[in-house]
Amino acid sequence: MDPSKYKTMKYIFILYFITTLSSLWGQSTVFHSWEELYQFVQTQSVVEKVGNKQLELAELTEQAAVANIFNPRIPLTGSAINNTNLPVNFIPGEAFGGPAGSFREITLGQQYITSFTAAPQLDIINVAKWQDVKTAKANTDLVKSEIAVNKKKLLEQANGLYCNILMYQQQEKIAIRFVQMADSLVTILKNKNQQGLARIQELNDAQVNWLQQQNLLRSVQSALANQLRSLSAICQKEVGVESGNVAMVWEDKAISMGDAELKKAMMQYQYAVLNHRSAFYDQLPVLAFQSSLAYQNNSNLKWADPNNRWIYSSFIGMKLTWDFPTNAIKYTNVRSRKINAEMLALQLDEEKRNTIIRNQQASADYQKALE
Numbered sequence: 001m002d003p004s005k006y007k008t009m010k011y012i013f014i015l016y017f018i019t020t021l022s023s024l025w026g027q028s029t030v031f032h033s034w035e036e037l038y039q040f041v042q043t044q045s046v047v048e049k050v051g052n053k054q055l056e057l058a059e060l061t062e063q064a065a066v067a068n069i070f071n072p073r074i075p076l077t078g079s080a081i082n083n084t085n086l087p088v089n090f091i092p093g094e095a096f097g098g099p100a101g102s103f104r105e106i107t108l109g110q111q112y113i114t115s116f117t118a119a120p121q122l123d124i125i126n127v128a129k130w131q132d133v134k135t136a137k138a139n140t141d142l143v144k145s146e147i148a149v150n151k152k153k154l155l156e157q158a159n160g161l162y163c164n165i166l167m168y169q170q171q172e173k174i175a176i177r178f179v180q181m182a183d184s185l186v187t188i189l190k191n192k193n194q195q196g197l198a199r200i201q202e203l204n205d206a207q208v209n210w211l212q213q214q215n216l217l218r219s220v221q222s223a224l225a226n227q228l229r230s231l232s233a234i235c236q237k238e239v240g241v242e243s244g245n246v247a248m249v250w251e252d253k254a255i256s257m258g259d260a261e262l263k264k265a266m267m268q269y270q271y272a273v274l275n276h277r278s279a280f281y282d283q284l285p286v287l288a289f290q291s292s293l294a295y296q297n298n299s300n301l302k303w304a305d306p307n308n309r310w311i312y313s314s315f316i317g318m319k320l321t322w323d324f325p326t327n328a329i330k331y332t333n334v335r336s337r338k339i340n341a342e343m344l345a346l347q348l349d350e351e352k353r354n355t356i357i358r359n360q361q362a363s364a365d366y367q368k369a370l371e
Contacts, residue, residue, distance in 0.1 A: 051147035110298035285322035
């Protein structure tokens with residue numbers, strides 16, 4: 001094959017490949033009903049993805065709280081010490097046959113000391129850790145309620161945009177028809193004016209009307225484009241809406257029962273109460289099991305001398321820890337969390353009233369739209 005033809009075919013193939021990819025990337029998702037948009041936003045939106053990560057983090061915190069009830073731990077320590085100058089001790093000289101009242105200098109100890117220690121510990125009674133499990137579970141429920149509120153707000157926004165798009169699409173059809181009618185009227189009056197059957201003022205009025213209808217059409221198309229861009233931002237990709245024949249389903253006795261915000265406020269208050277209890281119980285004493293397993297090697301030649309035996313020592317016991325009286329940080333945590341719980345209690349009462357008013361207003365708006 002001619003090299004020039006080969007290069008030409010190569011370039012054509014690359015151009016075709018790029019064009020194909022571009023067309024694929026440029027394809028938009030078209031929604032034919034609210035149910036399609038609803039399912040897409042429910043599963044593919046950023047709010048949904050971030051919410052899943054937040055819930056995963058909350059569940060991980062809850063699992064860590066359960067694992068930390070007994071707080072098992074095994075601190076390991078090791079050391080290698082070189083006593084470059086051992087301390088000098090004075091022993092009565094009589095022990096070595098010397099005169100009474102005399103002392104003899106003796107250097108005691110080992111120059112190289114190698115040691116390893118393991119100290120297994122386990123909390124037996126730690127009320128604050130038990131309370132942390134309930135607090136972590138309440139935090140998971142709070143995250144779920146926050147996700148529900150965020151999804152509700154997003155779906156309300158998507159639904160508003162969807163309805164606006166349908167409205168503007170219908171307005172666009174009507175505006176196009178008006179432009180066509182105005183254009184036909186201009187043509188008719190222009191012909192009549194040429195034949196002396198219509199005045200120039202009538203033709204001018206028709207042309208002004210034609211310009212006004214075009215401006216109205218452009219305004220509707222601009223508003224429609226803005227709504228589509230906003231919906232595409234929510235969906236994170238270019239989207240379109242094809243309404244077709246919109247079937248309206250009316251519910252004569254529709255009553256709004258939205259309570260996602262109220263559930264969130266309740267979860268916030270419950271979490272604050274449990275958080276306050278955790279801070280309070282953190283002031284109580286902690287009873288723990290403790291032990292130690294130690295090995296030590298002493299030598300005057302080198303560290304971990306294999307010619308010298310390892311000395312083993314161990315102990316087991318119980319340890320009671322209690323800040324009495326409580327320290328300032330723990331006391332401040334108790335007070336601050338109590339105040340926070342009291343503030344959230346007030347917000348909960350306010351949200352109960354707001355929920356009733358919001359639902360009544362939503363029902364009234366629906367009835368007004370229905371009429």
